[in-house]
Amino acid sequence: MSLSAMSARLSGKTVLITGASSGIGRATAFEFSRTAPDIKLILTARRIDTLREIAAQIEGESQGRTKVLPVMLDVADQKQVAEFVGSSLPEEWRAVDVLVNNAGLVKGVDKVGEIKDEDINIMITTNVLGLINLTQQILRLFHARGSKGDIINIGSIAGREPYAGGAIYCASKAAVRSFSDSLRKELIATRIRVMEIDPGQVETEFSVVRFYGDKKKADAVYQGVDPLTPEDIAEVVVFVAGRRENVVVADTLIFPSHQAGAGVMHRKST
Numbered sequence: 062m063s064l065s066a067m068s069a070r071l072s073g074k075t076v077l078i079t080g081a082s083s084g085i086g087r088a089t090a091f092e093f094s095r096t097a098p099d100i101k102l103i104l105t106a107r108r109i110d111t112l113r114e115i116a117a118q119i120e121g122e123s124q125g126r127t128k129v130l131p132v133m134l135d136v137a138d139q140k141q142v143a144e145f146v147g148s149s150l151p152e153e154w155r156a157v158d159v160l161v162n163n164a165g166l167v168k169g170v171d172k173v174g175e176i177k178d179e180d181i182n183i184m185i186t187t188n189v190l191g192l193i194n195l196t197q198q199i200l201r202l203f204h205a206r207g208s209k210g211d212i213i214n215i216g217s218i219a220g221r222e223p224y225a226g227g228a229i230y231c232a233s234k235a236a237v238r239s240f241s242d243s244l245r246k247e248l249i250a251t252r253i254r255v256m257e258i259d260p261g262q263v264e265t266e267f268s269v270v271r272f273y274g275d276k277k278k279a280d281a282v283y284q285g286v287d288p289l290t291p292e293d294i295a296e297v298v299v300f301v302a303g304r305r306e307n308v309v310v311a312d313t314l315i316f317p318s319h320q321a322g323a324g325v326m327h328r329k330s331t
């Protein structure tokens with residue numbers, strides 16, 4: 062069976078995905094395996110049991126062609142990130158070709174002055190510092206192998222259009238966007254591609270996390286609208302990674318059809 066150009070380009074690569082236990086990260090892991098079964102996936106998140114289940118599902122579905130390494134990694138913990146790349150990542154998994162910086166979260170809808178310290182802390186350490194620290198570590202591996210590789214950062218429409226009740230999350234995603242843009246310029250003489258994907262509304266565990274586990278409040282966010290699925294974003298992640306090495310899909314903004322901005326949403330009345 063002949064492979065599509067995209068499958069052929071991705072075959073044999075090693076892809077590291079953060080936040081692979083749920084939502085966009087999980088869907089991206091499946092999409093890579095379905096597009097190029099002979100791929101190696103390093104799946105990281107805090108929920109290791111969930112990652113192990115996903116690893117078993119992907120290995121089963123690909124009939125053992127996709128090799129999966131599930132790793133417990135809290136990206137907000139700088140020491141863990143440094144140890145993971147610096148020493149604990151096994152030799153046969155160190156040739157990372159693609160880093161998908163997807164782990165991220167939002168907490169609450171409080172206005173500035175009322176925001177809980179722990180919410181500020183976890184959003185900034187995860188969405189900003191975690192992404193920066195892991196990128197720094199993986200860049201060393203990329204440079205050691207001829208300055209080649211892909212960095213795919215999951216930003217958000219929130220990083221482009223800040224909204225009331227999201228000051229910290231929006232600022233964190235604006236930081237991701239700015240970091241991506243600086244890095245792309247710094248790496249212009251290399252074959253390292255920096256690609257940012259900014260989703261609009263996607264139905265995942267994102268809103269459940271925002272409302273501290275309150276499923277009713279989370280469900281209300283998606284009432285009367287038709288949000289993107291995690292697979293919709295996963296397809297874009299795999300597409301950008303699967304371009305010819307001279308093609309950099311630098312910046313992508315993806316909405317469901319009822320959305321045209323951070324707060325610009327058409328809701329069907331029920």
Ligand SMILES: NC(=O)c1ccc[n+]([C@@H]2O[C@H](COP(=O)([O-])OP(=O)(O)OC[C@H]3O[C@@H](n4cnc5c(N)ncnc54)[C@H](OP(=O)(O)O)[C@@H]3O)[C@@H](O)[C@H]2O)c1
Pocket residue numbers: 079080081082083084085086105106107108109134135136137163164165166167187191215216217218259260261262263264265266267268270291
């Ligand atoms: N859903 C949306 O509407 C939307 C829109 C724009 C952008 N995004 C962005 O898309 C990305 C993925 O979110 P999602 O919608 O797929 O939400 P999700 O279903 O809640 O998934 C978030 C993932 O991030 C992981 N994570 C959170 N904190 C972490 C930490 N400290 N260390 C390691 N992993 C951590 C979670 O795993 P563990 O809990 O197991 O650690 C989980 O796998 C995020 O960066 C988010 O900001 C989402």
